[in-house]
Amino acid sequence: MAKTPNSTLGTTDKVNKLVISPQKLFALRLDHRPHRDMRISTHIALVARAFGMDGVFFSGVPDKKLCERVNKVTENFGGDFSIKTGCNWRKVIDHWRSHGGEIIHLTMYGIPLPQVIEKIRSSPRDKLIVIGGPKVPSEIYSLAHYNISITNQPHSEIAALAVFLDSYYKGQEFNFEFKNAKIKIIPCERGKKVVSCNTSFE
Secondary structure, three states: OEEEEEOOOEEEEEEOHHHHOOOOEEEEEEEEOHHHHHHHHHHHHHHHHHOOOOEEEEEEOOOHHHHHHHHHHHHHHOOOOEEEEEEOHHHHHHHHHHOOOEEEEEEOOOEEHHHHHHHHHHOOOOEEEEEOOOOOOOHHHHHOOEEEEOOOOOOOHHHHHHHHHHHHOOOHHHHEOOOOOOEEEOOOOOOOOEEEOOOOOO
16 A cells, blocks of 8 residues: 655555456456447446456447447546457356456355355456346356355346455455546545646656
8 A cells, every 4th residue: 555645635545456456357248238238338347447347348249339438438537447349258258267267257146245255355366257138148157166146136237246346355446546547536525526637646
């Protein structure tokens, strides 16, 4: 953890994500449909980025507009985050497994998250977090190293991803630093404060 002093912004504790988790974390969202899923898929990507993931894959239909929208956020708010649409979900999973990565499927049918999060967190392997679409192929359950329940009730894949990442990072995502940002939001009790990052914060 490093101090990030600035005469305008005050002093804030910032955390380099790699100190907490040097492993790569990517999300795979199943069966993106541009005409129906633009908002929910955008929010999945934004949550993945804000909570410290390295990127997100979307299976289903290629969507240039979704990529442009998310890349614009990364350009303005900083960090390294990749997005790819139109992927074949089976090829993504097979590639990940063949390179030694773990497949973690978030569902409402698996083992409760609190029972396995410590084991997942301590593993040195890169992680692919799979979240469902309209229908989850049955093979996902057998291909995954972990099928994890985010409660045993119907819920949103956006919420599932956020809950998992908050648990994985132990709440440290509130302190993540995003390099090369053009703008930055300054916490304040009331109103909105946004500043241009023309000054180095290192």
